[in-house]
Amino acid sequence: MHRCKSTLHRIQGGFAFSTEGTDSMNEASGNRKRGFTSFRKVFRCFRVQSGFTxxxxxxxxxxxxxxxxxxxxxxxxxxxxxxxxxxxxxxxxxxxxxxxxxxxxxxxxxxxxxxxxxxxxxxxxxxxxxxxxxxxxxxxxxxxxxxxxxxxxxxxxxxxxxxxxxx
The missing domain is CATH 3.30.1370 (Ribosomal Protein S8; Chain: A, domain 1)
Known part of the structure; x- marks a missing residue:
C-alpha cells in the first residue's frame, strides 16, 4: 500500500507541494533533503486504487x-x-x-x-x-x-x- 503525506508550502509567488515519499538525495553531501514535486506526483498519492481483479x-x-x-x-x-x-x-x-x-x-x-x-x-x-x-x-x-x-x-x-x- 502506497502511503503519501503531502503538505502545502508557500514559496515566492505561489504554492508548491512537498511529499514525504519523494525525498531526494543530495549527491554532493549525501544528505537527504526534502524536495518539491510536481502536481502530477502529488495527485498520484491521492489517486484511488480501486477496481476488481x-x-x-x-x-x-x-x-x-x-x-x-x-x-x-x-x-x-x-x-x-x-x-x-x-x-x-x-x-x-x-x-x-x-x-x-x-x-x-x-x-x-x-x-x-x-x-x-x-x-x-x-x-x-x-x-x-x-x-x-x-x-x-x-x-x-x-x-x-x-x-x-x-x-x-x-x-x-x-x-x-x-x-x-x-x-
Whole structure:
C-alpha cells in the first residue's frame, strides 16, 4: 500500500507541494533533503486504487450464478406445487359435487335408487377435461357404502366415502 503525506508550502509567488515519499538525495553531501514535486506526483498519492481483479470478478460471477440458480429452482418448485394443489383442489370439488348429488338422489328417490347402474363412470367430469369420476356402491346388510373417486393424470386420486343407511 502506497502511503503519501503531502503538505502545502508557500514559496515566492505561489504554492508548491512537498511529499514525504519523494525525498531526494543530495549527491554532493549525501544528505537527504526534502524536495518539491510536481502536481502530477502529488495527485498520484491521492489517486484511488480501486477496481476488481479478474479473479474477484470470476468469484462474484460464480457466487451470483449459484444464488440465482437456487432461487429459480425454488420458484419452479413452488410453481409446480401450486399447480398440483390446484388440480387436487378441483378433484376434491368434483368428488364433493357428485357425493352431494347422490345424497340428494337418496332424499328425492329413496334408498333403493342408490345402485351402481344409476351412476356410470364420467369422463371430462362436469366439463373439466382430463378428469374422470367414478362411483362405486357396495351393499352390506342394512347400509350401502358409496365411494366417489376422481382421477386426473397430473394429480393423485381423490376418494370420498359415505355410508348410507335405510332409515
Amino acid at each position: 479478474l479473479t474477484e470478478l470470476i468469484i462474484v460471477l460464480v457466487f451470483v450464478g449459484v444464488a440465482l440458480t437456487s432461487i429459480l429452482l425454488s420458484f419452479r418448485t413452488g410453481l409446480r406445487t401450486s399447480v398440483d394443489s390446484e388440480l387436487l383442489s378441483l378433484s376434491a370439488q368434483l368428488a364433493e359435487a357428485k357425493m352431494e348429488q347422490i345424497k340428494s338422489d337418496k332424499a328425492s328417490f329413496g334408498y333403493g335408487y342408490l345402485t351402481q347402474q344409476n351412476y356410470p363412470p364420467e369422463t371430462d367430469a362436469d366439463g373439466y377435461s382430463g378428469y374422470t369420476r367414478t362411483v362405486s356402491i357396495t351393499e352390506y346388510s342394512g347400509y350401502k357404502k358409496v365411494t366417489v373417486t376422481v382421477t386426473h393424470s397430473g394429480s393423485p386420486d381423490v376418494q370420498l366415502v359415505t355410508i348410507f343407511a335405510n332409515y
